[in-house]
Amino acid sequence: xxxxxxxxxxxxxxxxxxxxxxxxxxxxxxxxxxxxxxxxxxxxxxxxxxxxxxxxxxxxxxxxxxxxxxxxxxxxxxxxxxxxxxxxxxxxxxxxxxxxxxxxxxxxxxxxxxxxxxxxxxxxxxxxxxxxxxxxxxxxxxxxxxxxxxxxxxxxxxxxxxxxxxxxxxxxxxxxxxxxxxxxxxxxxxxxxxxxxxxxxxxxxxxxxxxxxxxxxxxxxxxxxxxxxxxxxxxxxxxxxxxxxxxxxxxxxxxxxxxxxxxxxxxxxxxxxxxxxxxxxxxxxxxxx
Amino acid sequence: xxxxxxxxxxxxxxxxxxxxxxxxxxxxxxxxxxxxxxxxxxxxxxxxxxxxxxxxxxxxxxxxxxxxxxxxxxxxxxxxxxxxxxxxxxxxxxxxxxxxxxxxxxxxxxxxxxxxxxxxxxxxxxxxxxxxxxxxxxxxxxxxxxxxxxxxxxxxxxxxxxxxxxxxxxxxxxxxxxxxxxxxxxxxxxxxxxxxxxxxxxxxxxxxxxxxxxxxxxxxxxxxxxxxxxxxxxxxxxxxxxxxxxxxxxxxxxxxxxxxxxxxxxxxxxxxxxxxxxxxxxxxxxxxxxxxxxxxxxxxxxxxxxxxxxxxxxxxxxxxxxxxxxxxxxxxxxxx
Amino acid sequence: xxxxxxxxxxxxxxxxxxxxxxxxxxxxxxxxxxxxxxxxxxxxxxxxxxxxxxxxxxxxxxxxxxxxxxxxxxxxxxxxxxxxxxxxxxxxxxxxxxxxxxxxxxxxxxxxxxxxxxxxxxxxxxxxxxxxxxxxxxxxxxxxxxxxxxxxxxxxxxxxxxxxxxxxxxxxxxxxxxxxxxxxxxxxxxxxxxxxxxxxxxxxxxxxxxxxxxxxxxxxxxxxxxxxx
Numbered sequence: 001x002x003x004x005x006x007x008x009x010x011x012x013x014x015x016x017x018x019x020x021x022x023x024x025x026x027x028x029x030x031x032x033x034x035x036x037x038x039x040x041x042x043x044x045x046x047x048x049x050x051x052x053x054x055x056x057x058x059x060x061x062x063x064x065x066x067x068x069x070x071x072x073x074x075x076x077x078x079x080x081x082x083x084x085x086x087x088x089x090x091x092x093x094x095x096x097x098x099x100x101x102x103x104x105x106x107x108x109x110x111x112x113x114x115x116x117x118x119x120x121x122x123x124x125x126x127x128x129x130x131x132x133x134x135x136x137x138x139x140x141x142x143x144x145x146x147x148x149x150x151x152x153x154x155x156x157x158x159x160x161x162x163x164x165x166x167x168x169x170x171x172x173x174x175x176x177x178x179x180x181x182x183x184x185x186x187x188x189x190x191x192x193x194x195x196x197x198x199x200x201x202x203x204x205x206x207x208x209x210x211x212x213x214x215x216x217x218x219x220x221x222x223x224x225x226x227x228x229x230x231x232x233x234x235x236x237x238x239x240x241x242x243x244x245x246x247x248x249x250x251x252x253x254x255x256x257x258x259x260x261x262x263x264x265x266x267x268x269x270x271x272x273x274x275x276x277x278x279x280x281x282x283x284x285x286x287x288x289x
Numbered sequence: 290x291x292x293x294x295x296x297x298x299x300x301x302x303x304x305x306x307x308x309x310x311x312x313x314x315x316x317x318x319x320x321x322x323x324x325x326x327x328x329x330x331x332x333x334x335x336x337x338x339x340x341x342x343x344x345x346x347x348x349x350x351x352x353x354x355x356x357x358x359x360x361x362x363x364x365x366x367x368x369x370x371x372x373x374x375x376x377x378x379x380x381x382x383x384x385x386x387x388x389x390x391x392x393x394x395x396x397x398x399x400x401x402x403x404x405x406x407x408x409x410x411x412x413x414x415x416x417x418x419x420x421x422x423x424x425x426x427x428x429x430x431x432x433x434x435x436x437x438x439x440x441x442x443x444x445x446x447x448x449x450x451x452x453x454x455x456x457x458x459x460x461x462x463x464x465x466x467x468x469x470x471x472x473x474x475x476x477x478x479x480x481x482x483x484x485x486x487x488x489x490x491x492x493x494x495x496x497x498x499x500x501x502x503x504x505x506x507x508x509x510x511x512x513x514x515x516x517x518x519x520x521x522x523x524x525x526x527x528x529x530x531x532x533x534x535x536x537x538x539x540x541x542x543x544x545x546x547x548x549x550x551x552x553x554x555x556x557x558x559x560x561x562x563x564x565x566x567x568x569x570x571x572x573x574x575x576x577x578x579x580x581x582x583x584x585x586x587x588x589x590x591x592x593x594x595x596x597x598x599x600x601x602x603x604x605x606x607x608x609x610x611x612x613x614x615x616x617x618x619x620x621x622x623x624x625x
Numbered sequence: 626x627x628x629x630x631x632x633x634x635x636x637x638x639x640x641x642x643x644x645x646x647x648x649x650x651x652x653x654x655x656x657x658x659x660x661x662x663x664x665x666x667x668x669x670x671x672x673x674x675x676x677x678x679x680x681x682x683x684x685x686x687x688x689x690x691x692x693x694x695x696x697x698x699x700x701x702x703x704x705x706x707x708x709x710x711x712x713x714x715x716x717x718x719x720x721x722x723x724x725x726x727x728x729x730x731x732x733x734x735x736x737x738x739x740x741x742x743x744x745x746x747x748x749x750x751x752x753x754x755x756x757x758x759x760x761x762x763x764x765x766x767x768x769x770x771x772x773x774x775x776x777x778x779x780x781x782x783x784x785x786x787x788x789x790x791x792x793x794x795x796x797x798x799x800x801x802x803x804x805x806x807x808x809x810x811x812x813x814x815x816x817x818x819x820x821x822x823x824x825x826x827x828x829x830x831x832x833x834x835x836x837x838x839x840x841x842x843x844x845x846x847x848x849x850x851x852x853x854x
Binding site: 004005006007008009 | 303305306307348351353354355357358359360361381382
Binding site: 336337338339459460486488489490491492515517557558559561562563564567568569570572573 | 661662663752753754766767768769793794795796797798799800801802804805823824825826827829830831
């Protein structure tokens, strides 16, 4: 065999492009996580420190992102804002996924009239614009992080419920479920041992894809003045309060918080995309026989 | 077959494919496969699932995944529909662009394993045929319709079903639709990968007879199958694959009739048929990732001796140390 | 006795794929049901294994009418049937290792303790090497996976075996091997067999008697329509 010359089989293209995207997403996410976890405990600066003498300064060495209209350092505030946004995003996405998976799995596993009833409720919720519903929920509480999380969580489980239900329905018709039933498995065992493990990767993917969505939602609520208390460093609030200075030609107080909303959410979406490709059964095994 | 004189459409020499796995392991999916295929000839490549026969087909069409390595050569020649000889292409080293531009569909057509998955579910058969005609030929736009109908007719696909969607077709018609697509480019080589899996016997016979007709039209046909009855019906020659190697390459009439298969594995495979002895070959095929040093069949072979510690070279198409010196006489007696 | 009586079944009440079919299998008997693909014979097999509720008709197992299908059938009645399906890839939970796949019915019955012993007996019997037991379905060939699926069907020692196109995807040697495993089990246990397939030569070689689907269906269509409705 040693005398054979081996040629690599042709690659199908797109692979480098894809790994570049995944790599960039991973680097950005790592940087974001490091900044969010390490800056608040390690950097002895106060994100709320007002310095009216230094208000609306353009980016400089002392303030790489410049300062806002009351002279607070924008880089520091962006990091704090991202910390809040990520917290809201992750917790809200988890809440929504747990609700959605439970509802969807129940509907799919029970089938029949229970399925129809549950899905009509889902349709009913979907027919109301969820930002409106979110505003309604937030308005019932005092401004704070938790009302925002509850608001986002309670309005975003619908799509997950649909995805999980469809997945359960498709798995339920497979012969391996028939085989389990024939082997004496109870309803509970079929659901927990055979259906749920098949659904969880999809639900997990839906959860990750929901993190950016939840972040945007939090920013939107905060931008509207309904999210977090006004003094908190939230990316949405920062964009909102900087609108007036934008008209005066000061671009940095809106640009940097805006980028802090967009870039990390794209990175999360990039990683989720790679995960989705891994879930695709055609790519699952490298060897084909 | 008077076609033995014609130069081969496909000649495969010492083709090997291996996959690099995690942890530096290698899986030798195909080892040292050699055969030639003339126009008008049908070669059936038979073997059990996982023996490497589908990998061989994928290698010929450049459809291997990124962790595969190939060695040896597979030259595609043949003649254009107008009789002019086509330039020879080395399939193993051709670039993806070259394969896509001038090989797949144009010089080598693939009849797929599951036509239902091969056809686009949201477009009618006619739309898919017309698109393929437009891509692969110079037929002017206003003649697309008749060209598509012609292609359907050649695959015996009924014209009144052309406007249906794939899910509205029976298994047999879906198979014909996929065959029609494979025939559009007038490719001199057809590769059929398990075209009869899951079909019932009547449909297998019909599908196979139609494929045979395309070979009789002067195409070279490589049919990959585990269905020995289908192979017997269609093939001029049979190649038996075991553990990645072609262990026997024989004339189909000799193989299925007298004198019968020469290699002990091929003999066992044929004897497992319900119309014959219906006895399985003892044991299991080896893992392609952990092949033994010598003959891969030796552990299951009633004739194995110390000689089998060395991989046998094929002699007259049979790769076995005990052929043709009459060493199989005992096996012959047992079979009778 | 396994009696399928006047079964009408399908997936849409308006268009049943099985109409008024009756079929009996005696204990220890092997019955082949021969029909083209898509004719409804697989649906009948699922009804027989208590996996699909028919629109009409009843299944009587050893003199006892099945009170329901799927989970509405008592566990010991469901597990009286060992079922092997056509496509092992679809019939195997992709996340289970082969050892867990085979032992799954024992676990479902709370008899986990017997698993090691049954595996040690069944695995060599169906011709699987012990090194395959730790693998997942995508890491083995169709033939190896179908061997595991057959072992799973036998693990609870069923009185009835339902083989729905068990060998349609397999090569000749694996087919002969699996049929031999089924026959060996039946010889020692006296289990009855309903083998559904489209390969006449195979079924006639394998079974005591072979019934053509058309004959069953003709029987049904010759009745007055009112009786079928």
